[in-house]
Amino acid sequence: MRILSLLLLTIFLGKSCEGQNKQDLESAVIEYTANTRGFYQKITVQNQMVTISKDRSGQDKAVATKIASEDWEELVNCFKKMELDSLPKLKAPTEKRFYDGAAIANFKITFQDKTYETTSFDHGFPPKEIKKFVNKINSFAKQNDEN
Template identity: 75%
Template structure:
């Protein structure tokens, strides 16, 4: 009987952890910023909503847009593969930003009141570890 109880509790508690993993991104604030001297773009994803701002001074009023269910599920899967603690250590694959060949991009994720941020990388050429995640986020700006 004890073994049956332990087995039941293990399965029950294990399922509870899976449900919590899915909610991880729902409590996160994701900010992607790409800028140069002449251009600026900030994409913010929070709670299945996306806003895109092109004004670095914050004078525009970006309209939040709901992310479709299919896109949200895909973003959740990409988010699960991101290792938050290693974001600051990721190496940029190209260096076009050093000679104005690409905008400087940064990804910042605020999760459970803690900030995780990448070092600068070329817009359009994110580190391979977060490429799918960043490409999905930037695709929302192309839709607008």
């Protein structure tokens, strides 16, 4: 009987934590910016919506688009694995941005009234710890360009 109770409690707690992670990502604001002298892109993800802006001055009206459920699930899974406190310590794998070989990218998450931000890295070459997450976010901008 004790084993059965322990098993049910474990399952219950596991399910509630899974739901909490979805809620956590919904309450987070994720910002990815990439820019050079002639290029600017800002992708904001918040509450299952993505907003893409290509205007550095903020004059254009960026339209928010709903993120598909399967894409949202993938983001939630990546977010679960991410260690937010380690973001400022991540090392960029390349240094093309130093000689205009790549746009300068920045990644920032605002979560529970705290901001976690990476150091600059090359657009298209994020640190391996956040690569899957950043590439997924960038895929939304590519989809937007195709439409």
